[in-house]
Amino acid sequence: MVERILIDETTTTSSEIVIGRFGTAPEVSVVLAPRPSRQRVALLTHDGATRVAARIEDELRRAGLTVATRQLPDREAAKTLQTAEATFLWLNDLGMTRDDTIVAVGGGALTDAAGFIAATYLRGVEVVLVPTTLLGAVDAAVGGKTAVNVGGKNLAGVFRHPERVVVDLDVLDGLPRPLLIEGTAEAVKAGLIADPVLVDLYEHAGLDAALDEVVPRAMRVKAAVVSGDFREGGHRAILNYGHTVGHAIETATGIPHGHAVAVGMVAAGAAAESAVGFAGAQRQRRLLEALALPVAAPAVERQELHRLMALDKKRDRSGIRMVLLRDIAEPTVVTVDAATVDAALDAIGVA
Ligand SMILES: NC(=O)c1ccc[n+]([C@@H]2O[C@H](COP(=O)([O-])OP(=O)(O)OC[C@H]3O[C@@H](n4cnc5c(N)ncnc54)[C@H](O)[C@@H]3O)[C@@H](O)[C@H]2O)c1
Ligand SMILES: [Zn+2]
Structure with missing residues (x-):
């Protein structure tokens, strides 16, 4: 093939x-x-x-x-x-x-x-x-x-x-399994932002999902997004799903990138539930767990995450921007208020 x-x-x-x-x-x-x-x-x-x-x-x-x-x-x-x-x-x-x-x-x-x-x-x-x-x-x-x-x-x-x-x-x-799991975080992200069939594949087969299906689908998502927005002026930002909170956790705790993105997606799921009525937060959390990805943050101070998110270069002047899902494969980029950020951090167990 x-x-x-x-x-x-x-x-x-x-x-x-x-x-x-x-x-x-x-x-x-x-x-x-x-x-x-x-x-x-x-x-x-x-x-x-x-x-x-x-x-x-x-x-x-x-x-x-x-x-x-x-x-x-x-x-x-x-x-x-x-x-x-x-x-x-x-x-x-x-x-x-x-x-x-x-x-x-x-x-x-x-x-x-x-x-x-x-x-x-x-x-x-x-x-x-x-x-x-x-x-x-x-x-x-x-x-x-x-x-x-x-x-x-x-x-x-x-x-x-x-x-x-x-x-x-x-x-x-x-x-090796750890490298498979790390990459799976980004592959499932591609499904969550743009390809419901990819999400289904992972829900049915977990980490045994055939790479012959998964890899072309995930690569097609990335290729399509960057074809439309090579220099990251707009639409390409959806690839940062899970990365606003994820990057902050990665920097603060040093956990592997794929793990941080998984936790970040759980946080974004809760933020989306509160800000845009996303109904799939629990489904997403179960899926990530089934893929042996973490769904809660390691011990880290809330203030530290706030500081790191404010430093993140993807932030705009008015506040923290997050990619949220209205539904699976319906991403939207929004500037979130403090209550939404709190909901996101609550969901991943940040004290
Ligand atoms: N350019 C981009 O758009 C983009 C997007 C995402 C990530 N990145 C970058 O990608 C890097 C992370 O990539 P990564 O996760 O592949 O890590 P990596 O390249 O650091 O590789 C991780 C480890 O896997 C080993 N390895 C490579 N192939 C292997 C194989 N077939 N079997 C066993 N071991 C193998 C490597 O030697 C290394 O020790 C980061 O630097 C990140 O910034 C770039
Ligand atoms: Zn990433």
């Missing part, structure tokens, strides 16, 4: 998403669009993805390309200017030109860093992202946001779609 989703992006490049089951490795034609002037491929990868990267490297070599692989530091350590600089120098030593291609194989941290490097090396070379985590596939690799952390997380970056995103469901099927 191979799914192709086309994102139309008139102001920069267009971007193609290819989803399939590729056994040992995707063929060259799946990874790269034909381009006779391309001679070299620089593969960037990190710890959890080295085996997948090695197989892709073999495949590209057999097709006659000159391939070099570089392992970036794991997790957020990849997303630094120092790593970017060292990689620019390495690319230059390889003789990489604008006709050549960077292929990034790894989780969201790796693809964010590689996307930034590819967007800025020689003012931009072709980049193909091969996300190897569920979160990377359904969220980080799609949408053209690249970044490094400079003091603040994702403080510096550019918007630029990858030319292609290649998702191998055989790789995702082998994910």
Whole structure:
């Protein structure tokens, strides 16, 4: 099964998403669009993805390309200017030109860093992202946001779609359970904001939901939203469902992002119940619990969350903005009053 989703992006490049089951490795034609002037491929990868990267490297070599692989530091350590600089120098030593291609194989941290490097090396070379985590596939690799952390997380970056995103469901099927659960938070979020069938799938099958169904659906949601609003002027904000309270909890307590988003969605559910009459808050909570996601905040002070939410860059001048659901797949972005924020924090057990 191979799914192709086309994102139309008139102001920069267009971007193609290819989803399939590729056994040992995707063929060259799946990874790269034909381009006779391309001679070299620089593969960037990190710890959890080295085996997948090695197989892709073999495949590209057999097709006659000159391939070099570089392992970036794991997790957020990849997303630094120092790593970017060292990689620019390495690319230059390889003789990489604008006709050549960077292929990034790894989780969201790796693809964010590689996307930034590819967007800025020689003012931009072709980049193909091969996300190897569920979160990377359904969220980080799609949408053209690249970044490094400079003091603040994702403080510096550019918007630029990858030319292609290649998702191998055989790789995702082998994910360790914690990584599966983290990615599931963002996948179920896609369903809650835009795809009731995806919500049904998770309600029926829980964490056993077939990735062949889940991944294309969640990626289609993200692709559709960013196609309509590449630079996050308006509609793209719905992707931040669960993230207003979620980010604050993540920053205050250090719990994993997917967990924080799940708790944030429970908070948003209660806020929506109080502010826009959402009737699905309990249903959402049960679903997240069934997916082994947390539905209550760890010990954290209410005041601290208020402070962090006020700092959040998505805030507008008049108050805290949240994505709320009127119904499943009917999101709305509203500036919420203090009583609504209180209802949200009450629901997740913040004292
Ligand atoms: N650009 C965006 O729009 C966007 C959206 C969401 C998240 N992000 C970014 O994504 C990052 C988080 O991504 P993540 O959750 O994939 O984390 P990650 O990239 O840090 O990877 C987590 C761990 O999984 C390992 N790993 C990767 N593939 C594996 C596999 N197949 N099997 C086993 N282990 C594997 C990695 O080596 C790492 O240790 C954050 O930096 C976040 O800012 C970006
Ligand atoms: Zn997120």
